[in-house]
Amino acid sequence: MKTEPADVFQSRVAKHAALADPARLRIVDLLILGDFSPTELQAELGMPSNLLSHHLRALEAAGLATRHRSEADKRRSYIRLASGALEGLAPGVEYGATRVLFVCTRNSARSQLAAALWGQVSEIPSTSAGTHPADRIAQGAIDVARRHGVDLPEVPPRGLEGLDGGDFVVTVCDNAHEELTGLNGVHWSVRDPLRINTEEAFENAFNDISSRISDLAPRMRAA
Template sequence: MNDEQILALEARARRHAALADSARLRVVDLLSAGDLSPTELRTRIGMTSNLLAHHLNVLEREGIVSRGRSEGDGRRSYVRLDPSALSGLVPLSTIDATRVVFICTANSARSQLARAIWNGNSPVPAVSAGTHPAQRVAPGAVQVAARHGLDLSDAVPASADGVVAASDLIITVCDRAHEEYPATALHWSVPDPVRGGTSEAFDAAFAELQSRVERLAPRVRLAA
């Protein structure tokens, strides 16, 4: 066994050790489909702030989770799971829904892209909406969609008011929208490409959304 193989084996052993705790496994389970703030994790698990901070530090040290500052309320952060660190270890429980609703603030980029990507990957239909819809879809979103064979040329931002039904799986794809929907089932903390405005920013958002959709779509079943 060469040095590289030994280092890889030691890294695997550290990840297994980090997961050899029921509380940390519960954190991983909760993050397996979406991002959560430390406060949301603490509420769902029923754990003190200090103890949760300890567990998150262990998971972060081994590259299993990472934290990023909210683009909405800058005092908040979101914890996300790095799926590459847990290949084959995250439980793939199923979710029943009649529809998936992607929500962001303006419904001009991330939620529109997520809807288009989802509808190409799942028989469960998806729509999108915004908490404060813009006048039009961002040109950068239309362009990045076209580069991937998706058509957003006729897409129009819509308000989330009155769109969401009890049987929907709601996924917020921007921090501001999530912070207006505290009971949202799932959250994906995707940076706003409109803020950057470059084609690279839109490409990065598309890649992140595509990766998230491809991981989640096989777990969502069309409810009767």
């Protein structure tokens, strides 16, 4: 009988071993829908920093989590769930919302793309906003949306004036996340394509957002 390769099997074993610890399973539950800094995880879990570091190292070693530096505060890092880490082990619907609001700093690329992509996969309304709106949508965002056949509405960047209490807020930018506090929602640490402003940078941001939306949409329900 043919079985999976030994290295694939061992990878599964390592993931199951890591998830067998209650604290690590709770961390993964938090990471499923968004990214957290170690400090934010400490606050959520009420866990000493040395113990949290131990659990994060175990999750990274098992291929369940990755980390990278914040684009805003370089002393800060974000932990995210590794792509495809759980393969069907994710929990079911957890969040309800009347609308999903995607936020970045300028509302000129990432949040605009996220709102457009959301409209393709969910009946829950979505919109986007910026903490410091730009004058216009970035041409790179328009181009990448066109390449992927996504209808990017021709609306100018806007601020947070329309924020509603029933909104589920998804910050797709480290600067916006670190500027805003106390909002109902999650954070996605998506790299700013305008920092490099190349076709590849916009493709990477588009693919990251698209993947995350595919994970989040099935776990949302209309409130």
